[in-house]
Amino acid sequence: MINDELKVLVVEDSPVVLKVLNHLLSQNPKFVPVLCACYEEAKAKIENASMTFFAAIVDLHLPDAENGEIVDLVLSHQIPCVVLTGNFDDYQRLNLLNKGVLDYITKDSRYSFNHVIKVIDRLRKNQDVKVLVAEDSSTSRLFIKILLEQYRFKVVEAEDGREALAKLEEDHSIRMLITDYNMPHINGYDLVRMLRHNTRFQDLVIIGLSSEGDSSLSAKFIKAGANDFLKKPFYHEEFNCRVVHNLESQEMLETIRELANIDSLTRLKNRRYLFDDGEKMFRKAMPNASFAMLDLDHFKKVNDTYGHVVGDALLQAIGQEVLAHFPNLLACRFGGEEFCVAADESVESLMPKLEAFMDSIRVKEFTEAKIHVTFSIGVCGGEFSSLDDAIRIADDNLYRAKRLGRDRIVTD
Structure with a gap:
């Protein structure tokens, strides 16, 4: 598992370069840059028992260590090291790589600094x-x-x-x-x-x-x-x-x-995924499977009153609610303001989760417009022969919930 925050030691005597690296590293929330302008400052940080460094970016020529001593110091503490230098020397590059340096990069363009960050981020990803x-x-x-x-x-x-x-x-x-x-x-x-x-x-x-x-x-x-x-x-x-x-x-x-396979607005799985991979999951779980269609009540009124930007923000927020309430089930955006949950469990197990979702939604305010919403839900938990069949039954029950006054769950 990757740590929440990874300290990256940056040793560089140029204030401009130090500022650039600090800015680039800080753009990634996973990294915490620790900046040093000389060898002695870096040594004190490394030998501080309370600090553990994920990686180091070092300049070879420092005011108090002009011959690359910083590399030996960093490597002696088993800290992965990237060298960022102003001078390209092929013999020196080979020597440093043989010592165990991850990369040898010259400061010849903006791309060089981006490449340094890419190496460190790749190191982070490699842990998994x-x-x-x-x-x-x-x-x-x-x-x-x-x-x-x-x-x-x-x-x-x-x-x-x-x-x-x-x-x-x-x-x-x-x-x-x-x-x-x-x-x-x-x-x-x-x-x-x-x-x-x-x-x-x-x-x-x-x-x-x-x-x-x-x-x-x-x-x-x-x-x-x-x-x-x-x-x-x-x-x-x-x-x-x-x-x-x-x-x-x-x-x-x-x-x-x-x-x-992802709905770009809500970040839930989309309808395509439901009918491809969801079909396999659902078929495997039958007959202990259930399906629910969830429709946001009076969504057209939200768009008419507040505009489509607020409507989209509401759908995004609702998408997160759906994901949070059904984390181990297949939750999808079916289309428009309609969502669905395909469950590899019985309707008796699914119903309390749907009721908890409804109770949570009723008491919340969404978006800056502080909108209150409710849902109508149709559930299929009886006999069905396929995912298509379950969707049809749940959809019929959803329309029954609408006709009965909305803000309710109807099952067969």
Whole structure:
């Protein structure tokens, strides 16, 4: 689990650069910048027992430590370190990266500062990313593990393809597989093919490795379904770039997919998600399933009286109420001012939650206009053959609730 606040040590003698980094870090609510202008000030902060640093951004040349001593100090306390310097020196860059510095960035443009923040934020995200390393060589496996842990990834190890497959089957939280080609029992290529034939692993990021000289092996791996391929031996800077690039590409795809299933106004799941993934959940829960349609009473009057901006603000607030009252159920915006709850539980279990929702809504004021609202709810909890059938029955009961005077729950 990621901490609520992460202290980032910034050691920089330029007041302008210090101000820029402080501003950029402060834009992310997860980070708390701790600013130092010299080596001694940074040393005092680091040795303060009450302070634990998530990462450090340091300048190499400080007034009281001109030869990069700050890097050794930070690394000696196991604090991940990013070097931000005004001078590019390739020999120095390689030396620092070999010491364990995360990145070596020159202050040559605004992009440089944004890149520093991106590295630190990626480090934060990596804490929740589990990577499986399948490699029969213990030396190689340890080397890869050290590289990954340096960037805060959680690492799981497997000695061969068979063990890797077993660990992937038992641990659904593994998001990336790094696999060698030449392994006993199941080689890396066959492992990739087996995984890609299983839809459960369609989002697993896979990077293949091999020290063999066959130039067609990379194409073979990628055609089998791997996201990328690296030839051993590789330099650790390239390794990290490939890992991060492939992970971010997959995260972007997941974000796009998620956006397709989320209602942009209320942030609830949308109607499309209900009829795709919700259908599977509902079918699995039958016959111990129930369904409710929730309609905001007199919503047209709100738009006519206060305008659509206030109407949208009301729907946003109601969306949060729906989410809060049905956290473990599938709550969706069905359309307009209509919401729904698909429950993998009986109607007897759902009804008290709906009543608590109604009681809570009645006593609240919403938006700056202090609007009071009520709901009409139709529930399906009897016999039905599908999600479509349950929606039809709940909808009929909803209209009965409207005809009976609104602000009530009607069930069959």
